[in-house]
Amino acid sequence: MHGKYLTSLVSGRRSQLSTRSAVIAVIFFVVLIVSLSIGTVQIPPMIVAEIILSQIPFLGAHFASGFSQVQYEIVVLLREPQILGAVVIGASLGVGGAVIQSIFKNPITEPYVIGISSGAALGAVLAIAGSVYIFGAYTVGGMAFIFSLLVVFLVYFASIRRGKVPMVYLLLMGIAISLFVSAIVAFLLFSNIRLQGAVFFWLLGSLQEMTWPKVEIITGINILMIMVSLLYSRELDAFQMGEEYASSVGVSVERTKILLIATITLGVSSCVAVAGLIGFVGLVIPHVSRIIFGGSNRSVVPASAVLGSVFLLISEDIAHSRLFGGEVIPIGIITSLIGVPFFMFLMVRLAGGFYES
Amino acid sequence: MSEKLMDKKMWALVAAIIVVTSALISVGVVTQKSNSASAGKITVTDSLGRTFTFQHPVTRIVSLDPSATAILYALGSYRYLVGGNQFDCYPPHETAPNVGDSYSVNYEEILNLSPQVVLGYGTSMPTYGTYINDTLHIPFILDNPENFTQIENLTTMLGILTGTQSNATLINNWMQENLANVRNQISLQTNRGQSVFYYLSACGGIWTSGNDTFINQYFSILDLKNIANSPGYYTVSAELIASESPDIILLDQYVPYSDVTAAPFNQTSAMTSSPQKVYAIFNDSFFNEPDFRVVYAIQWLAEQVYPGIQLSISQFPISLQYPPWPSS
Structure with a gap:
């Protein structure tokens, strides 16, 4: 009797999670397709579909007739890289948040807390302020990426105590060094009033200047990051129980930590380098995943990737829509504007005591 | 059992996303355009020293620079302005669509307007300038006048660009004449x-x-x-x-x-x-x-x-619907 009850309970739970997965998968693909038709310039969905089909090697010529060159360029040069960029960056920030929260055993951390954002801001400001062109068109992003890695490296090595990196040290050192680096950024901005506008917009985050080469770079790095995170999801579950517990179940704590922090830093830094600082995703999307799928990282990591992508796609659609009279709003503003109320709603209606114990 | 099933589904979902993303990227890469160089008759140089060549005077211009917009109007080339910016203030009642400002631009709208050139302002190349030039393949001409000589250079450059060089010369002569007059009057104070x-x-x-x-x-x-x-x-x-x-x-x-x-x-x-x-x-x-x-x-x-100074600015050499002098 008791066994049957448990079996039906497990079966019910499984069915519920399957339904949720299916719903999220459908939402993802619908949003992906709809996004291609949304922009400040109106292009009918059928034309967009024709343009996409016309890109298929060998078969594309059959569809290349009903659209103008301008429509083609808008879809291929602008919308497609922006949308794919949103998918990759949303996934990266979502997974980055899930991993960092598990390692730190702290629900209010995100990838930026270890110095990624402040380092990237310093690199970008130095590139803009110094009119540096060492990487050509990729100088601002390149400098942001390099400085982001440098600051995380500094934070990590400044946190080493007797061969180990205590997480509290890492967290506090991350906050302290980030504040220090932010002060340098503020000083640079204060020294040159003309920089403030350009840097301000970079800090707000934007997918507007996404190009195919940028998408290729961040896709490669972030596929690696997501795969590593998925492979280490059991270790991340163990970290959530504490480092002592993780060690007791055979996890090589220090080695795993440095591997995960390094891959998250690489992935998230590459995204910040090409899109600026997009907030909220890394902090909140893992929580949304936990509310929907439970606490295991075997579900939370992939769910954070998909939900992060969906969330950033919707944000990008809103930023790009004609709601703002043809003006494109920095996506970082939209993520917070729509994300916070949504998350509050989710916590109140769906969490069901998840955060009360 | 449930978790394992979930794992498989999640892995399958992530794999599907990766496949779709990679496919779209490869398609996009295949269809990227090459930036073809042009050879022609009109050559202008921007504030960074970059040279741009056009076959004919341009007739479709997007201006992200309010000064350039004002000068285009004075040159008689305002009809070529297909896109303006939110800080344009002269001439009033701009009808060209606003495509952004010095910090943020609407790339879709720019492409949709099919300009031959985009004019921008700044001390160094802004990231959107690089994007317009390198990704949209539209020449992005930067200007940054920091003194009156450079204003004249900008006026001349826009005159060459739009085939109104004679008007540019008239405007520059008018500026020089009046500034010389100001200097003379000041020397008497x-x-x-x-x-x-x-x-x-x-x-x-x-x-x-x-x-x-x-x-x-x-x-x-x-x-x-x-x-x-x-x-x-x-x-x-x-x-x-x-x-x-x-x-x-x-x-x-x-x-x-x-x-x-x-x-x-x-x-x-x-x-x-x-x-x-x-x-x-x-x-x-x-x-x-x-x-x-x-x-x-x-x-x-x-x-x-200098209260009491007698300064009169000569009549602007080009007849304009909206006069350039301040309305009292």
Whole structure:
């Protein structure tokens, strides 16, 4: 009797999670397709579909007739890289948040807390302020990426105590060094009033200047990051129980930590380098995943990737829509504007005591 | 069992996303356009020294630079403006769609307008300029006039670009003639060499413009001594204001007079003289947009600083629906 009850309970739970997965998968693909038709310039969905089909090697010529060159360029040069960029960056920030929260055993951390954002801001400001062109068109992003890695490296090595990196040290050192680096950024901005506008917009985050080469770079790095995170999801579950517990179940704590922090830093830094600082995703999307799928990282990591992508796609659609009279709003503003109320709603209606114990 | 099933589904979902993403990327890469070089008859050079060549004068222009928009209007090339920016102020009633400003632009709208060239402003190449040039394959011409000679160069460049070079010459001659007249009249004044402080902004400090800025050139022509000696735009200490005690304070349009009624300004020569020598700029666009209309800004400032001076600006050489001089 008791066994049957448990079996039906497990079966019910499984069915519920399957339904949720299916719903999220459908939402993802619908949003992906709809996004291609949304922009400040109106292009009918059928034309967009024709343009996409016309890109298929060998078969594309059959569809290349009903659209103008301008429509083609808008879809291929602008919308497609922006949308794919949103998918990759949303996934990266979502997974980055899930991993960092598990390692730190702290629900209010995100990838930026270890110095990624402040380092990237310093690199970008130095590139803009110094009119540096060492990487050509990729100088601002390149400098942001390099400085982001440098600051995380500094934070990590400044946190080493007797061969180990205590997480509290890492967290506090991350906050302290980030504040220090932010002060340098503020000083640079204060020294040159003309920089403030350009840097301000970079800090707000934007997918507007996404190009195919940028998408290729961040896709490669972030596929690696997501795969590593998925492979280490059991270790991340163990970290959530504490480092002592993780060690007791055979996890090589220090080695795993440095591997995960390094891959998250690489992935998230590459995204910040090409899109600026997009907030909220890394902090909140893992929580949304936990509310929907439970606490295991075997579900939370992939769910954070998909939900992060969906969330950033919707944000990008809103930023790009004609709601703002043809003006494109920095996506970082939209993520917070729509994300916070949504998350509050989710916590109140769906969490069901998840955060009360 | 349930978790394992979930794992498989999640892995499958992630794998599907990766496959779709990779497929779309590969398709996109295949369809990228190459940037073909053009050879032609019109050649212009921008403030970064980059050269652009066109077969014919351009007839579709997007301007992200309010000064360039004003100059295009004066040249008679305004009909070629297919996209403007949110800071365009002259001529009034712009009908071309707004595609952004100096910081953020709408790339879809720019592509949709099919411009032959995009004009921008800045000391260095902005990231959107690189994007327009390298990704959208539309020539992005940057300008950055920091003095009157460079304004003339910009006017000439836009004249060549739009096939209105004769009008550009007329405008430049008009500027030179009137500025020479101003210099002559100033040389006759007895109270030259007064010290001046330009109060640019009160946001986060006392902002001013230093000795290598565009604004400083107004002061040079009018034989005024800027108390801000450092280069660029920066904040000065209250002690500098108190110790230098400027004879004249020039207020930006958006700095209220009440800001100079307290220390350190209230004890300065400008505030204690009778009448006070505190002048609020009547219209920012004449002072802060580097185009031919600066002649009117200098006329106004000269008349404030040297009461009784007889300065008349000659008739603008091109007949325009919206006159370039300030409306009274």
